[in-house]
Amino acid sequence: MRNKKKSLHLLSAAIGALLLGMASCQSFRSGDGSQAAAPTTTEVADGWANNSVNAVVFRKNSLVTHQGSQYTAWYDADRHVVLAKRKSGAQQWDIQKTDFTGNAADAHNSISIMVDGDGYLHLSWDHHNNKLNYARSVSPGSLQMTSKMPMTGQSEGTVSYPEFYRLQNGNLMFFYRDGGSGRGNMVINAYDTKTQQWTQLHANLISGEGKRNAYWQAYIDRQGTIHVSWVWRESPDIASNHDLSYARSTDGGKTWEKSTGEKYAIPIIEATGERVRAIPQNSELINQTSMGADENGNPFIATYWREADSDIPQYHLVYHNGTAWQSLPLDFRKTPFSLSGVGTKRIPIARPQVLVKNAGDKTAVLMLFRDEERGNKASAVVIGKLADAKWTIMDLTQESLGSWEPTYDTELWKDKGVLNLFVQKVEQVDGEGRADVPPQPIQVVEWKPAF
Incomplete structure (x- = not known):
């Protein structure tokens, strides 16, 4: 263990990385200069690591807390x-191996879970343009699951990207794509804990009109507003991603509006969607945005793309300040790369996650990411005070995580302001290939930022 005073001196002087694990008493500095306890890590068990299927960004959720x-x-x-x-x-x-299996060799086929307000665990897994796989626990708090069952029986034949979200009243939302890349529609189902039944709210909330599809992410804020942002893709080629769009619902997903309050006609299509940021094709814009919101319900979006005057893709924070959309480029990256082709790509940086606390002049932002430039660790951009737009970058893990992308416990963050990050070292071979990697430990990194 290094001398504590020396460690704190190094930390206060550091502009870049703050190293984890030097000592249990080590402190971490947030973007406003305040100190936070160092992250801690808990190991769960070993898991499949031949590709990134356990550690892809569109898992909702990989971790979830209830009561x-x-x-x-x-x-x-x-x-x-x-x-x-x-x-x-x-x-x-407590660990329970189920009888359910999936084509884990395809990194699209991730597992999503959520616990409803009555304590039932809901599970969906193994989807890439195939029939819905869904089950729930036999009783509240149980890890024993029912057999596979339908939800509504509608639009359940070509499912991709299933994601659960929990509303303030304990009911659930279930979002997924119906159809393939470049020609899919967004479906929303709603679950009522009183009847234990699913109904379909929208068979086609965001329509690709048979020509394109939307890659979305969503977030439900403390007021219960559902925020959705997305990019459009014109074909299976990742290079055809373009533009950044937004919608919100204040009535549990029934009706939708723009940030201006203007009501949407459903389905939302490319011509009618609110364009938050115009980004042309071939800009290294990644599919799947990341959503968050401040305590006033203002939306925050994190993603990455390359500006026209640069060959280096950079992370960007796009947010609404209550009056207009703002954009903050986080231009710390130095290495160019290009996105094109089909299938899951091996990419030198992860899609990010954005977490927001407070509001107004006290708004603080945490952006989670991985970058080969930083040794493929779990890293965080910390903005302690958005009004100053200054950031600190710190590493939350010591070792390389390969092709890992960040997912976290959304409910614990909203309730306690504590980050629980799902971590596993995984390797992704370009275009759905499989790496020769033995099972790797599943870990939870726990950290409470000092803002």
Whole structure:
């Protein structure tokens, strides 16, 4: 262990990386200069790591907390879906290997979970343009699941990117794409805890009109507003991603509007969607945005693309300040790369996640990412005060995580302001290839920023 005073001196002088694990008493500095305790890590079990399927950004959720219990899920070496549960912050996990299996060799086929307001665990897994796979626990708090069942029986034949979200009243939302890349529509189902039934709210909320599809991410803020942002893709080629759009709902997903309050006609199409930022094709714009919101309900979006006058893709924070959309380029990257082709790509940086606290002059932002320039660690951009637009970059892990992308416990963050990050070292071979990697530990990194 290094001398504590020396460690703190180095940390206060550092502009770039803050190293984890030098000592248990080490402090971390947030973007406003305040100190936070160092992250801690809990190991769960080993999981499949031959590609990035356990660690892709569009898992909602990889971790979820309800009434002091936290749940997680992953594919093991045999491609079985494994569920686990612990008391929040505990070291020991109860682990249940299910009979469910998936084509884990395709990194699209991720596992998503959520716990409803009555404590039932909901599970969806193994989707890339195939029939819906869905089950829920047999009782509240249980890891024993029902057999596979339909939700509504409608538009459930070509499912991709299934994601659960929990509303303030404990009911659930389920978003997914119906159809293939470049020609898909966005479906929304709603679950009522009283009837334990799913209904379809929208068979086609965001329509590709048979010509394109939207790659979205969503966030439900403390007021219950559902925020959705997306990019359009014109074909299966990732280079055809373009533009950044936005919609919100204040009535549980029934009706939708722009940031101006103007009501949308449903379905939303390219011509009618609110264009937050015009980004042309061939700009290295990644599919899947990341959504967050401040305590006043103003939306925040994080993603990456390349500006026309540069050959280096950079992360960008796009947000609404209550009056207009703003854009903050986080131009710390130095290495060019280009996105093109089909399938899951091996990319030198991860799609980000954005987390927001407070509002107004006190708005603070945390952006989670991975970058080969930083050794493929779990890293964070910390903006302690958005009004100053100054940031600090710190590493939350010491070791390389390969092709990992960040997912976290959204409910714990909203309730406690504590980050629980799902972490596993995985390797992604370009175009759905498989790496020769033994199972790797599933870990949870826990950290509370000092803002």
